[in-house]
Amino acid sequence: MNIYAEDKPEFTGGLQLPNCTTFIDNNARLTEKQALYFPAKDYGYTYRELFDKVNTWSGILTELGVSKGDRVGIYLPSNPEYVILYFAVWRIGAVAVPMNIVLKPAEIRYLLEDSGAKLLVTNSSGEQNAKKGAMSCPDILPVSYISIDSEEWKISEEKSGKFFRPADCRMDDLCQLQYTSGTTGRQKGAMLTHGNWIAALDTEREVLGLTGDDVFLGIYPMAHVGVSWGISALKAGATWIIIERFDPDEYIGLAERFSATVIAGMPPVIHSLLKMPDGTEKKLSSAKEMISGGGPLHPGVWKEFHSRFGIPIVNAYGLSETIVVGTGTAIIPGDYESADRYRSVGRPVGYSEVKIVSPKDPTAELPADEIGEIALRGPGVAKGYWNMEEETKAVFISDGWFLTGDMGFIDPDGRVSITDRKKDMIVMSGWKIYPTEIEKAMIEHPDIDDIALFGCPDVHRGEIPVAAIVPAKGIVPDVKALEDFAKSRLAGYKVPRRYIIMKELPRVNGWKLLRKELRVQYCNDCDKKERNE
Structure with missing residues (x-):
């Protein structure tokens, strides 16, 4: 089958001129099988x-x-x-x-x-x-x-x-601005290139062992960098079943209907599946592996899932700035034969490098088992942040290393574990939430005199955003009204999940907010309430 309708371009003298979409042309020649299927509307494309x-x-x-x-x-x-x-x-x-x-x-x-x-x-x-x-x-x-x-x-499409x-x-030509959160409240556009994407598709295909025989059940929002897993499945010639929103019954039904071999997940999904009735195991029996990422996977949940379902979890670590594991780490099914301790995000994969550096001096590498900031290097690392020179210099440092802002350690076996977050950023179900934006939106409510947003651990979603509110004088806040106000101004995942009413916020000299004190004081209570629910 000749899918080209024009002559080849002139010889470029060996100059690398890659475009990360050329695999589509090649797959169109090789197979007539289904590429995408969208069950919600019952259509798809070969x-x-x-x-x-x-x-x-x-x-x-x-x-x-x-x-x-x-x-x-x-x-x-x-x-x-x-x-x-x-x-x-x-x-x-x-x-x-x-x-x-x-x-x-x-x-x-x-x-x-x-x-x-x-x-x-x-x-x-x-x-x-x-x-x-x-x-x-x-x-x-x-x-x-x-x-x-x-x-x-529709008419234009028919004519074209x-x-x-x-x-x-070129490899360093931009193809995407992936907006990610920032501690200042201003989102940053990570500059992703064709070379970044080529590296990511190659690495993710390798991590999952994808082939043309696979069926990938995907749940990641298309605007999230996790969409790369689905595109990697297409690169391998597999079939991608697209779910617009996660629903446990639909997810399990589609996995069984299409005999999905690779199923997408994240901590909330894995936690939800553990609540499903006996017999669910058989419906997911075609799956050879499940992806998890976007937030910390609690060891107890991970171990229980593996014990019940017998499906290895590919616990992956990466960021928007690295196209997930384009440059990152992962636990792969083969690691289950050794002691993975159900808490690691694995070893470097693909062309990735990882090291732990001192938070005070990123040029100082720390020894095994010592906690510091995780730094990554490899071809999946973005060029920097769009129109943000200072922010770029702060984390995209010399020799190609990227400072992730996450704290962790490397054990003697070379596995990475994440212990904390350097920034105040909140990660709920894979989505990054930065407090300043929510605070700026909520402070406009006339009943609020002061507000601080912070994250509390949540076994189902990784973390949840919690709002500490100082009401205006003489006001008894209506929490339902505050929630409606937030929903009218913010995307749903950014809306606080709990509200705490306080007389004043903890601050140094009346100005510098101590979010850590809020977490220490209130997160245990949130965690207990979540478990009881």
Whole structure:
């Protein structure tokens, strides 16, 4: 099958010009099997159809004036079209700016303004928020938005059919701005490149042992860097079953229906499966491994899951800045024959390197078993943060090392364990939450005089955000009203899960907030309440 409709480009003299989407072309030649399937709407695409769709949208984006280096926001639910837009943007050499469909207009506006996006792509479910977010930016940039399921763009899709050869892109050419949290409350755009993605797809395929015979059951939101596991499955020629939201019964039913061999998870998912009735084990019997990441997996939960289901958990460690294990560590099934102690995130994988450094002096490497800051190095590490020179210099240090902000140690066997977080960042169910943003949104409520957000451990979700509130004088706060206020201004995962009413917050000299004191004082109570529930 010849899928090319034009002559090959001129010889480039050996200059590396890779594009991380070329595997789509190769798979379209090799197999007619299903690439993507979306059970919620009962449709999907074969590898050939995926290739055609990517080319179609490459053409539409080009006709809209998007060219190499332009940023394109993607604000869609987690469905096959999100994957197609990723590939189409990358294919023409543009830069994807993924957004979670739960983001509110003000949050969308920030990402558009900071990235300088030329276009925002959405569908009917996100059109109202997308329009508000995009139209609030005209004084800063002339951003446009389109809805891919509008009649206008359905017609454009039907007309388009030209083949688009993947744009020539060097290994360090940008293809994505992955926005991640920051302790200052200002989100940072991690600059991911074609080379980063090529390394990540290669490493994740190796970690999972993926082949064309696999069926991957995916639950990670498309705007999350965890989407790389699904794209790695496509790279291997496997079939990716896409679940938009995790529901235990649906998850188990689809795993059984499609004989899923690799199932995606995170600590809350694993904890939920342990609560399912006897017989669930048989329904998941086709799975050879489960992925976990995005937050700490409690040893008791991990051990109980492995004992009951017999499915090895690939406990992975990485960050948005490293495309998960593009440069990171993981426990792989073979490690279960040795003592993994159900608490480690494993050894370096792929081309990764890891070391523990002094938090006070990142040039000083610490010996085995000594706790310090985890540093990673490898081809999956981002170029830095978009338009943030100082923040980039602070963590992307000399010789290619990246300071993760996580504290941990390496045991004598070379396994990494995470002990704490250097920053105040909260990680709930894989999503990073930074306190300052929530505090800024909540302090606008007239009943709140002062507020501090902090994270408490949670066996189901890793951590939960808890709000300590000092009410305005003479006010008895209505917690339900506060919750509704937060929901109207913040994405759902950022809304505090508990509210604590205080007379005053612990501060040094009346200004520097002591979040640690809040955690020490209240997290045990939260943990007890969670267990009782």
